[in-house]
Amino acid sequence: MKLIRKILLPFSLLYWLVMAVRNFLYDTGFLKSQQFSVPVIAIGNLSTGGTGKSPQTEYLIRLLKDNYRLATLSRGYKRKSEGYVLADINANADILGDEPYQFYSKFPDINVAVDANRVNGIDNLLQLNPSPEVIVLDDAYQHRKVKAGFYILLTAYGDIYADDYLLPAGNLREGRSGAKRADVIVVTKCPADITEAEQEKIKKKLRPQPEQKVYFTTIEYDIVVYGDDSEISTKEVKEKDKVLVAGIAKPKPFFDQLKNSSDVCLTYPDHHDFSAKDIDDILAAAKDRIVVTTEKDYVRLKDKMPAGKLFYLPIKTSFITNGDDFNKTVLNYVGKSSANG
Template sequence: MNFLRKILFPFSLIYWAVTAVRNFLYNKGIFTSYGFPVPVIAIGNLSTGGTGKTPQTEYLVRLLSGRYRVATLSRGYKRKSKGFVLADTNSNADILGDEPYQFHTKFPNIRVAVDADRKNGIENLLSLSPGPEIILLDDAYQHRRVKAGFYILLTAYGDLYSDDFILPAGNLREGRSRAARANVIIVTKCPPDLSQQNQIVIREKLKPKPGQKVYFTCIDYDNAVHSEEGERSLESIKDESKVLVAGIAKPNPFFNHLQGKDDTALTFPDHHDFTQKEIEDINKQTKDKLIITTEKDFMRLKGRLPKKKLFYLPIKSRFLDGGDDFDKTLLDYVGKSTANR
């Protein structure tokens, strides 16, 4: 434990005590958790961010939306609207937040909603006609007021919750023991060639409870960058001088995948709301260069930078192995839950 963590550790004990009391009150039924008559799947983490929730949620949408009516419900972090909002043709990143707007843009066949009060959000979704058959709760692992039927806990390779401390000494929002609430644990952002032996070592560090499955995924980058007007292959732009823009929690893999010797990398905070001055500064730096950003940042930047210059790089979550088993586990839960309604 470094010097700063030693200083902050007493405050972490206070934070841990508060979260522990809260969870105790929910576990004992003193605080009420609400269940619902449709399968509710919560995707989240113990840490404060950077575990790859968005590509994992998109994986679930692709898996389920061809079989069921799917809805996603998010808090809508940093949105400028209030209360329950259902995405429609007038929606944008300011109304929904960047990640929900990304879901809405990519998957027009699903319902996308935002509400900080997840119970209220689910009730509003279920009042629709036709209502969703499955609800995916994005970043809702700590939202105990709603009792999900299936919990997916994410932890990033190289930043495992088992190696971390609770806030503010570390980045955990709950103690490590709360991982026991998960039905499955997914170690995200792994090297694509992660060996079976290294997977065994990580499983031993995570100490899953009996019956709790652990899976490993990596990020697959698209072989092209996309804009509102078309796409260009990575091969065709690798020797061009570019400006790379990222406002995500851990941007280094994005930069490492794209950056050439003459490229400029601009880093902003996660979910960054770009000011007009920042937009003007980006324009000045780019001149005739391409601007390549993450898909999430593209949701905030499109319409503010020239269409012909602004591109984004799509990503997907891919299981290193055991993907079929994960799919079956999830589909079995949904099938049984739907049959028991």
């Protein structure tokens, strides 16, 4: 263990105690969790970020939207608005936050809302006419004021929660025992060629409950980068001199996917709000070259960059094995919960 982790361990023990008491109070019913009459699916993780929640949320949207009236509810991290906001034609990343605005831009036929108070957010969504038949909560695993009907816990390959420590010595928001609340565990960002033996090794580390299913996914990159009114194949983009910009938790895979030896790679904090100076720096680095960014950063940058200058690379989650079983498990929950409701 690194020295800094050893120094911070006492603070992690204090953090563990606070979280353990909090979870105990919810588990025993002393603190109340609210349930709802519609199926509610919560996606989240035990760690502080970088597990691929947005691609997993989009996977669920694609799975459900054609058969159910669907809504997503997020906190709207780093947005400049307050309270409950339902996305409409006036929405942007400042109003919704980058990830919810990404959902709204890609799936305008669903309801996309933000509210730090998830109970209030769901109550507002259920007052819509027509109201949603299924609600997906993005990044709500620790939001225990809502009792979701189905929990999807994500953990990233190479950084699984079983190998991590609680904040501040590590990156865990709560102890590993919190994984017991999950209905399914998804190991994200795996190599596409991960072997069955390695999958079994990871499962043993995670120690799932007998009723929990563990799935393995990889990130699938599009073969095209997109701009406002044009697109370029990734094969061609790799050969171009360009500037790559990423304001995400773990940008290395994005850079590795597109960069060549002459490219400039600019890294910013996750959910970064790009300032006028940042734009000037990016344009100065780019000069006559194009700028390629992540889909999440694109929604923050697109109105701040010259037309034709900015492109983004979409990604999506792809199940390595047993994807049909995952789909069936989710659809069975939604179908049964809808019938019961």
